[in-house]
Amino acid sequence: MGGHRLNLSTLVFSVAVIIVISHSAQSLPLKHSPRFLRKLAATGSPFAPPQFHYETRYFQQRLDHFSFSELPTFPQRYLISTEHWVGPQRLGPIFFYCGNEGDIEWFAQNTGFVWEIAPRFGAMVVFPEHRYYGESTPFGSAKEAYKDATTLSYLTAEQALADFSVLITDLKQNFSAKDCPVVLFGGSYGGMLAAWMRLKYPHIAVGALASSAPILQFEDIVPPETFYNIVSNSFKRESFTCFNYIKQSWNEIISTGQTYNGLERLTKTFNLCQKLKSTGDLYDWLDSAYSYLAMVNYPYPSDFLMTLPGHPIREVCKRIDGAPAGTNILERIYEGVNVYYNYTGKEKCFELDDDPHGMSGWDWQACTEMVMPMSSNQDSSMFPPYEYNYTSVKEECWNDYGVKPRPKWITTEFGGHRFAEYI
Numbered sequence: 001m002g003g004h005r006l007n008l009s010t011l012v013f014s015v016a017v018i019i020v021i022s023h024s025a026q027s028l029p030l031k032h033s034p035r036f037l038r039k040l041a042a043t044g045s046p047f048a049p050p051q052f053h054y055e056t057r058y059f060q061q062r063l064d065h066f067s068f069s070e071l072p073t074f075p076q077r078y079l080i081s082t083e084h085w086v087g088p089q090r091l092g093p094i095f096f097y098c099g100n101e102g103d104i105e106w107f108a109q110n111t112g113f114v115w116e117i118a119p120r121f122g123a124m125v126v127f128p129e130h131r132y133y134g135e136s137t138p139f140g141s142a143k144e145a146y147k148d149a150t151t152l153s154y155l156t157a158e159q160a161l162a163d164f165s166v167l168i169t170d171l172k173q174n175f176s177a178k179d180c181p182v183v184l185f186g187g188s189y190g191g192m193l194a195a196w197m198r199l200k201y202p203h204i205a206v207g208a209l210a211s212s213a214p215i216l217q218f219e220d221i222v223p224p225e226t227f228y229n230i231v232s233n234s235f236k237r238e239s240f241t242c243f244n245y246i247k248q249s250w251n252e253i254i255s256t257g258q259t260y261n262g263l264e265r266l267t268k269t270f271n272l273c274q275k276l277k278s279t280g281d282l283y284d285w286l287d288s289a290y291s292y293l294a295m296v297n298y299p300y301p302s303d304f305l306m307t308l309p310g311h312p313i314r315e316v317c318k319r320i321d322g323a324p325a326g327t328n329i330l331e332r333i334y335e336g337v338n339v340y341y342n343y344t345g346k347e348k349c350f351e352l353d354d355d356p357h358g359m360s361g362w363d364w365q366a367c368t369e370m371v372m373p374m375s376s377n378q379d380s381s382m383f384p385p386y387e388y389n390y391t392s393v394k395e396e397c398w399n400d401y402g403v404k405p406r407p408k409w410i411t412t413e414f415g416g417h418r419f420a421e422y423i
Contacts, residue, residue: 086122242317
């Protein structure tokens, strides 16, 4: 009993007093062209994910926590494990992962840290699914939930945090765990939710571990070129030659695309399943690969976004730099990007618009409140140079959803300027 309490106090000291915010490249898909999370490809995996034991349950959530109207409820899926929980008598903690923009089982299978420390602290583990993602869709189906701006209007970070708070309150009541401390966990967007929930609901959770949570990527708090500079530096550290090949490739793509049958040639070079409609689509596909490679550049094999070797950027640059003499730039780029999209060698061709993890709701979130400015600097970035253009984003969001983004809402609701003063 004493041992668990001592360990818990150590953990709470680490995460309750400060919210850990990493500056790694694990950022979010942002609303501009290109859009990251729309460009994933499903692949087989030689690396078996860890086998964690949990039970799948459903909790009926209110559609709108901030209205007294009688609206329909929806089933929120959550995964729960009490295998190592020492119970309420010993004040066993509840480790609560704030679900991201995708299927919750995908995140549960790739968040080993929470599972690894749960036995040491005698903790219950809970992975709730974010509303509108995975199986937690209102209105009976994803098709209805994503129908228009009216049905999508309940897809917000505020509603998701309220879901989490209501679920925690219900779990504590059902497990007679009123005094058991809750520690929040999350990475990337989930890390943002963990940090914000600790600030907005301090009576619900004693601390939050927010990993790679870009809570300052709003308005003008950080320079808009920050993300692409971090990604570019990840490649530059491995090989300056590789960095330059990638930087030069964008103009080569444009030049090739403008020639007779140029799009067909690009389609063949990059082994695409369908004929390329524009060079912009290929830009997005390559941008996604480089960006995600920086996010999952782990020193060990992983299976989070794709099946990848350890140090995947190193492997990408090895293939780009090591191509035989006479290999042109685009052929080198194709060899490199295959590490991300086809490391297993099982893909016969590539679809540019796969979304196997069910993340399409992010486009709506980025068009409403998750307005995160990004740009690419010609001098420091390996990506094509461009300036963030809010007017363009606003027009695109209006055309897609009939809504106008609210770029200052997140900092109004959760803070951001002088953020450290609030913690």
